[in-house]
Amino acid sequence: MLKVENLHASVGDxxxxxxxxLTVKAGEVHAIMGPNGSGKSTLASVLAGNEKFTVxxxxxxxxxxxMLSLSIEERSRMGLFLGFxxxxxxxxxxxxxxxxxxxxxxxxxxxxxxxxxxxxxRMMREKSAVVELDSKLTSRAVNEGFxxxxxxxxxxxxxxxxxxxxxxxxxxxxxxxxxALRIVAxxxxxxxxxxxxxxxxxxxxxxxxxxxxxxxxxxxxxxxxYSGDKSLALKLEKEGYDWLINxxxxx
Amino acid sequence: MSENTNNILDSLEKSDYKYGFxxxxxxxxxxxxxxxxxxRLISEKKGEPDWMLERRLKAYRHWLTLKHPNWxxxxxxxxxxxxxxxxxxxxxxxxxxxxxxxxxxxxxxxDKLGIPLEEQMALAGVAVDAVxxxxxxxxxxxxxxxxxxxxxCSISEAIKEHPELIKKYLGSxxxxxxxxxxxxxxxxxxxxxxxxxxxxVHCPMELSTYFRINAEGTGQFERTLIVADEGSYVSYLExxxxxxxDENQLHAAVVEIVVERxxxxxxxxxxxxxxxxxxxxxxxxxxxxxxxxxxxxxHLSWTxxxxxxAITWKYPSCVLLGDxxxxxxxxxxxxxxxxxxDTGTKMIHIGKNTRSRIVSKGISAGMxxxxxxxxxxxxxxxxxxxxxxxxxxxxIGDKCGAHTFPVINSHNPSAVLEHEATTSKISEDQLFYSRxxxxxxxxxxxxxxxxxxxxxxxxxxxxxAVEAQKLLAISLEGSVG
Numbered sequence: 001m002l003k004v005e006n007l008h009a010s011v012g013d014x015x016x017x018x019x020x021x022l023t024v025k026a027g028e029v030h031a032i033m034g035p036n037g038s039g040k041s042t043l044a045s046v047l048a049g050n051e052k053f054t055v056x057x058x059x060x061x062x063x064x065x066x067m068l069s070l071s072i073e074e075r076s077r078m079g080l081f082l083g084f085x086x087x088x089x090x091x092x093x094x095x096x097x098x099x100x101x102x103x104x105x106x107x108x109x110x111x112x113x114x115x116x117x118x119x120x121x122r123m124m125r126e127k128s129a130v131v132e133l134d135s136k137l138t139s140r141a142v143n144e145g146f147x148x149x150x151x152x153x154x155x156x157x158x159x160x161x162x163x164x165x166x167x168x169x170x171x172x173x174x175x176x177x178x179x180a181l182r183i184v185a186x187x188x189x190x191x192x193x194x195x196x197x198x199x200x201x202x203x204x205x206x207x208x209x210x211x212x213x214x215x216x217x218x219x220x221x222x223x224x225x226y227s228g229d230k231s232l233a234l235k236l237e238k239e240g241y242d243w244l245i246n247x248x249x250x251x
Numbered sequence: 252m253s254e255n256t257n258n259i260l261d262s263l264e265k266s267d268y269k270y271g272f273x274x275x276x277x278x279x280x281x282x283x284x285x286x287x288x289x290x291r292l293i294s295e296k297k298g299e300p301d302w303m304l305e306r307r308l309k310a311y312r313h314w315l316t317l318k319h320p321n322w323x324x325x326x327x328x329x330x331x332x333x334x335x336x337x338x339x340x341x342x343x344x345x346x347x348x349x350x351x352x353x354x355x356x357x358x359x360x361x362d363k364l365g366i367p368l369e370e371q372m373a374l375a376g377v378a379v380d381a382v383x384x385x386x387x388x389x390x391x392x393x394x395x396x397x398x399x400x401x402x403x404c405s406i407s408e409a410i411k412e413h414p415e416l417i418k419k420y421l422g423s424x425x426x427x428x429x430x431x432x433x434x435x436x437x438x439x440x441x442x443x444x445x446x447x448x449x450x451x452v453h454c455p456m457e458l459s460t461y462f463r464i465n466a467e468g469t470g471q472f473e474r475t476l477i478v479a480d481e482g483s484y485v486s487y488l489e490x491x492x493x494x495x496x497d498e499n500q501l502h503a504a505v506v507e508i509v510v511e512r513x514x515x516x517x518x519x520x521x522x523x524x525x526x527x528x529x530x531x532x533x534x535x536x537x538x539x540x541x542x543x544x545x546x547x548x549x550h551l552s553w554t555x556x557x558x559x560x561a562i563t564w565k566y567p568s569c570v571l572l573g574d575x576x577x578x579x580x581x582x583x584x585x586x587x588x589x590x591x592x593d594t595g596t597k598m599i600h601i602g603k604n605t606r607s608r609i610v611s612k613g614i615s616a617g618m619x620x621x622x623x624x625x626x627x628x629x630x631x632x633x634x635x636x637x638x639x640x641x642x643x644x645x646x647i648g649d650k651c652g653a654h655t656f657p658v659i660n661s662h663n664p665s666a667v668l669e670h671e672a673t674t675s676k677i678s679e680d681q682l683f684y685s686r687x688x689x690x691x692x693x694x695x696x697x698x699x700x701x702x703x704x705x706x707x708x709x710x711x712x713x714x715x716a717v718e719a720q721k722l723l724a725i726s727l728e729g730s731v732g
Contacts, residue, residue, distance in 0.1 A: 048687050052679065072686040081687075088684040092702025101698060102688035109689070141702065158688065 001026050001197050002047075002166055007058035008222075009046045016042045018222035019058070024166065027194040031208055031233060032201045034219035035241050040201045041085060043219065044170040048082040049075050063165065077109035079165030079196075083155040083172045090142035095154065096124065098142045099161050106162055127160035131187040149180035156187045167191075168199045173207040185210030205237035220245050284333040287311065290438055293338045297407050300414065310427035310437035317431045323564055323593040324622040324654050327536070335501055337439045337472070392456070401454055401485075402447040406474050409445035416447060420478050424507040424544045424570070432503040432538040432564075436472050440505070443474035448483040448514070457712050458487045473504040479514035479549075486517040488712060501536050502560075508543035508551060512573065515550045516543065519711050520567075521719055523726075524559035531589025531618075534561025541565065547573030547602065554710040556719045557584040557594060558726045566624065568597035571605035571633075578607045581707040583719075585700075585726055586619030586651070595625040595656075600636035600666070609640040612704045615651035616727060622654040627668055629661040636666040644674040645703050647696070647727070675703075697724025 002024040009017040016039045024030055032040055046053050047060065049072035060067040067075060090098065103123070104114040115123065128135055131153040143151055152172055159167050169188065173181055188211050192198055200211055208216075208230060216232040217224045218241065226232070226244050236244075281292055290311050294304040319330070350358065396403055402413060410417050427437035448454055479485055489506070502524070510516050518541075527534025537560040543551040553567040569578025580596035598607035607627065615621040621644070629636045644653035659668055677699050685695035701708065701720050708716050 048683075050683055052683075072683065073689050073691055076687050076689040084684065084687075088678070088680045090681055090685070090699060090702055092705040093698055098685075098688070098698070101690055101694065102685075105689040105691075105694070162688065 001063060002199075003059075003061040004047075005059045005061075007043075007046070007060060008056045009042065009053045010056055011042075011053050015056070016053070016222055017046060020219075020222070020224060022217065022224065024197045024199060026165075026197055028197050028215065029192065029211060029213045030197075030199045031211075031213040031216045031230075032199060032219055032224075033203065033216060033233065033236060035245070038219045039222045040219050041170050044082055044168045044199075044201055047075075047168060048072060048080065073105070076162075077106055079163075081159050081162055081164035081167040083152075083159060083167065083169035085170040085172075085174065087143045087146075087151045087155055089144045091144055093142050094139055095142050096138040099124070099138075099158060102158070103161055123161065128157050130160045130190055131156045132183050133157045148175040149177065152176055152180065152184055153187075156184055156191075160187070160191055163191075164196065166197050166199070168201070170201045171203065172200065173202055173204060181207065182210065205233045208233045218244055220248055281336065281338045283336050285311075285335070285337055285439065289337055293439060293441075296338060297410075299407075299410055302414075302418070303410055306422070306427075307438050310434050311439075313427055314431070314434035314438055317434060320431050323624070324620065324656070325562055325564060325591050325593050326620075327562060330501060330536070332435075338441060395455060399452050399455065400449040401452060402445065403458065404445055406440070406443040406445045406476060409476075413445070413447070416478065417445070417476070420507070420509055421474075421476055422507075424509060424542050425505050425540050430540060433505055433540045436474060436503050436505040436540070440472045440474035443476075443504070445475075446477045446485065446487065448479045448485045450480045451482045452480075453483065454485040458485060471502055473502075475504070475506040476509075477507070477516060477518070478509045479511060479516045481511045482513045483511075484515045486519070486712060488519045488521070488715060490521045490523070500534075501538075503538045504540075506539070506541040506567075508541075510543055510545045510549035510551050510576075512546045513548040514546075517552045517554070518543070518567070519715065520553075520555040520557075521711075521715060521722070522555065522557045522559050522563070523722060525561075526559050526588065526590050527561040529588045529617075531561070534590070535559065536562045537565065539563075539565040541567035542570065542597075543568070543578070544570045545573055545576035545578060547575060549573055549576045550578070551576075552579040552581070552710070553596065554581040554707065555583070555594075556704075556708070556711070556722070557582070557592060558722055560592075561590055563590075563592040563594055565594045566596055568599065569607060570599045570601065571607065571636075572601045573605075574602040575604045576602055577605065580607075580609045580611070581710045582611045583614065583704040583707045583723070584612070584621060584623075585614040585723060586616070586621045587726060588617040588619060590617075590619045592620070593622040593624055595623045597626040597628070598638055600627070600629045600633040600638070603632065603634045604636070605633055606637045607639075609638070609642070610706055611640075611642045612707055613642075613644045613653050614647070614700055614703070614723075615644070615653050616647035618650050620652045620654070622656060624656040624658075626658040626660065629663045629666040629668070631662045633663050634665050636661075636663060636668075638666075638668045640668075640670045642670075642672045643703070644672075645700065646674065646676045647700075693724075693727070696727055700724070700727060 004020050004022040007017050007020040020043060034040055042053060046055060055068055062080060063078060100120055107114060124138060133153050137150060146154060155172060172184060176184060185207055213230050216228050216230060218226040225248060281289060287308060290307050294307055425433050427434045477487060508516055508518060524535040524537060545551050551569050557563055567580060571578055578598055584592045584594050586592050595611060596609055609625060611623045613621040613623055623642045625640060627638045642655050646653055653674060655672055657670055661668060677696060681699055682692060682695050686692060700723050704723060708719055711719055
């Protein structure tokens with residue numbers, strides 16, 4: 001589904017990604033971990049096409065297409081979803097309207113008719129239940145005045161609405177209390193099918209108690225320096241990163 | 252600046268006024284220039300009574316003593332008033348036989364705005380009788396209005412048929428001595444609308460519906476007078492989201508509204524005159540004086556969506572003369588390319604317990620300059636006056652300007668006046684977020700701008716709110732796919 005080869009990216013004249021290799025297949029869950037500032041969020045942003053970053057080298061294939069030549073919205077319409085670490089506020093635009101525009105754009109790209117108002121409302125009701133999102137939130141402006149927990153639930157609600165092939169969740173667990181974490185993580189798990197894939201970026205093993213990864217990767221200084229199965233996350237939780245990154249520190 | 256911003260800027264700068272259309276027009280005109288003879292000629296051609304001519308001449312003589320105002324934050328090229336044609340007979344639009352003959356580009360715009368087919372035909376100049384019986388529609392409207400005693404006609408008709416009302420009210424709110432352009436308008440006004448709502452009558456329809464079909468051939472020096480008698484109500488809509496192009500570069504309209512005791516008037520404007528091309532060439536100069544006078548317990552609400560014209564100079568105002576009267580001003584002014592707008596309102600509190608509310612939303616893009624200018628004045632006797640003002644500016648790109656000139660002038664210590672102002676930009680993060688969900692940059696910008704202007708748009712009559720929303724998006728549309 002996703003094949004990243006030797007990906008380099010920079011912002012200004014600062015290189016952040018220095019040769020990422022990653023392959024994600026349908027049905028898989030990958031976790032990306034690593035110390036602060038190692039490039040995890042940049043990787044998510046670059047894959048989504050954020051124009052703040054410049055790709056200087058490498059290849060990314062998504063569903064057999066050269067993804068780097070596609071715009072942000074084209075990637076989205078192909079089925080790439082990014083759950084934001086810091087969801088953005090859009091004053092005056094209700095969540096319901098925002099999602100309606102988004103859902104219908106996605107449908108258009110797939111050659112489907114726009115949803116009727118009734119169909120859309122039904123869909124919204126059904127999907128907001130996935131993350132126990134208060135239905136009142138959808139009539140409020142996008143992320144405006146949402147609590148930290150509501151913002152993150154709202155990201156997963158949007159994921160449910162858009163039904164992506166590949167979801168990249170950037171620290172969806174940060175700032176959540178235990179209950180919200182369970183709800184958000186359970187939501188993600190319920191959306192997981194053999195046809196789609198999920199990449200979760202996280203600092204904490206506790207998220208991975210709910211979302212069980214097939215692979216865990218450690219990102220450090222712009223490279224994936226180690227990959228393993230879910231036991232790696234447990235080990236990292238116990239022992240930290242030092243045993244892994246010592247060799248790279250001097251670089 | 253990132254590539255993304257550059258793209259948007261680029262697209263905005265490339266964005267043309269897509270709906271200007273020029274028709275071959277046969278007009279009956281008089282020679283260029285202005286003199287007493289020209290005014291006599293205008294009055295004669297309109298078959299006006301002598302008293303009206305006298306009023307025009309008086310205004311003209313006063314105008315000669317005035318200098319062009321230059322206090323606005325506008326760069327106005329020198330206007331040669333002797334190079335203007337002051338009278339042109341109503342222009343018969345070139346008749347088309349079917350919608351197929353309409354410029355496809357224009358048709359596309361109509362569709363985007365969601366204007367009903369019948370109105371599209373009327374606006375594009377399709378021979379409507381051939382396809383729809385608009386005459387009967389109009390007649391039905393007129394009957395409904397007449398039943399209630401409502402007078403709604405052109406100002407020229409009103410001068411002839413209702414001289415007592417015209418003599419009493421015309422110039423009573425905006426006298427010819429008010430300002431340079433009010434004097435000019437009083438001297439040479441071509442035509443406009445007159446509306447009278449009798450005591451206690453609630454006008455049963457938005458006058459927009461009627462007006463829009465009837466709105467062909469609105470003039471260069473338009474004069475509108477609305478009189479809402481005691482306890483009556485009317486909602487009036489001027490203009491149209493549909494594109495309007497005019498040969499005449501100089502427009503100076505006057506709108507006067509008399510709101511008698513306990514009456515309620517809602518006046519909405521959508522202005523989409525030709526703004527000039529992307530290099531700032533051409534475009535309408537729109538110098539408008541709009542004012543309403545509120546008697547005891549009366550209420551007047553102005554709502555405007557301004558997207559057109561090269562230069563806009565316009566301050567719809569409320570004189571809150573009567574006790575317990577209230578005024579509102581809701582405005583969205585959008586400028587793009589080289590457009591300039593200096594717009595806002597005046598709230599003059601004279602009566603006791605008068606209230607006013609101002610919500611102004613400026614949107615600047617391209618190289619444009621957008622100014623809010625407002626005055627809240629509380630007279631000595633206006634005990635317990637209240638005003639709330641909110642002025643927001645939204646900048647798109649970094650080559651445009653937003654300016655705010657609020658003036659508060661209070662002579663009564665019991666007044667409570669609040670002023671809030673914000674300036675914001677469409678952020679890269681908002682665009683990235685929206686596009687990540689599948690929206691194109693254009694759609695995202697349109698959505699964000701509409702969200703920003705929502706508070707004002709919701710004040711428009713329903714059908715127009717929807718069109719105005721689309722208009723804002725279209726006015727920002729560029730070539731980015």
